[in-house]
Amino acid sequence: AQRVTQPEKLLSVFKGAPVELKCNYSYSGSPELFWYVQYSRQRLQLLLRHISRESIKGFTADLNKGETSFHLKKPFAQEEDSAMYYCALWGYNQGGKLIFGQGTELSVKP
Amino acid sequence: NAGVTQTPKFQVLKTGQSMTLQCAQDMNHEYMSWYRQDPGMGLRLIHYSVGAGITDQGEVPNGYNVSRSTTEDFPLRLLSAAPSQTSVYFCASTLVVAGVAYGYTFGSGTRLTVV
Numbered sequence: 289a290q291r292v293t294q295p296e297k298l299l300s301v302f303k304g305a306p307v308e309l310k311c312n313y314s315y316s317g318s319p320e321l322f323w324y325v326q327y328s329r330q331r332l333q334l335l336l337r338h339i340s341r342e343s344i345k346g347f348t349a350d351l352n353k354g355e356t357s358f359h360l361k362k363p364f365a366q367e368e369d370s371a372m373y374y375c376a377l378w379g380y381n382q383g384g385k386l387i388f389g390q391g392t393e394l395s396v397k398p
Numbered sequence: 399n400a401g402v403t404q405t406p407k408f409q410v411l412k413t414g415q416s417m418t419l420q421c422a423q424d425m426n427h428e429y430m431s432w433y434r435q436d437p438g439m440g441l442r443l444i445h446y447s448v449g450a451g452i453t454d455q456g457e458v459p460n461g462y463n464v465s466r467s468t469t470e471d472f473p474l475r476l477l478s479a480a481p482s483q484t485s486v487y488f489c490a491s492t493l494v495v496a497g498v499a500y501g502y503t504f505g506s507g508t509r510l511t512v513v
Binding site for chain 2: 294297320322324329330331332333334337339374378380383384385386387388389390391
């Protein structure tokens with residue numbers, strides 16, 4: 289079964305501090321992992337795909353299959369990074385469903 | 399350039415009423431999904447579809463029906479609204495090529511209140 293766990297409901301940091309939002313997953317097979325961001329009740333926007341290995345808005349995430357994790361990192365947080373962040377898993381072999389974690393609210397204080 | 403369009407944006411229903419939330423995409427995506435978003439619970443999958451004529455249940459399908467007669471449209475029907483269905487509903491679609499998903503595009507959501 290697919291499952292995504294984001295252990296932190298709220299992460300509060302000061303501007304300029306490093307950020308790490310945790311994501312662990314459970315999946316039988318080769319998953320595709322994503323990070324989505326939602327600003328102030330707007331629509332969800334795709335932030336990162338593990339396949340593309342891009343860095344967007346300074347965020348990076350590495351898939352660790354041994355630890356079944358896909359943590360989101362940024363070396364220096366900005367106030368505009370304050371938002372809800374969702375980790376999501378897509379499994380072609382499980383019917384093509386995208387399953388989300390519970391989300392982490394990131395608050396960056398000045 | 400529309401992407402995923404959801405209507406209506408806001409709706410208030412009385413308990414027991416039925417309604418259909420509309421979702422349309424113009425990107426020729428085969429895969430479409432419906433989610434509900436509730437505080438502290440993230441996004442939960444209601445129903446999803448991998449192509450016209452094919453639908454399947456997600457994590458929380460009870461009280462909802464879907465159909466997929468065209469690639470573009472994926473309406474969500476509430477059969478008999480209950481206060482527990484008060485939520486924000488999101489529709490999303492993605493391109494899948496050779497078993498690889500390119501990331502779902504989301505609609506702007508429908509905020510539903512059942513009184």
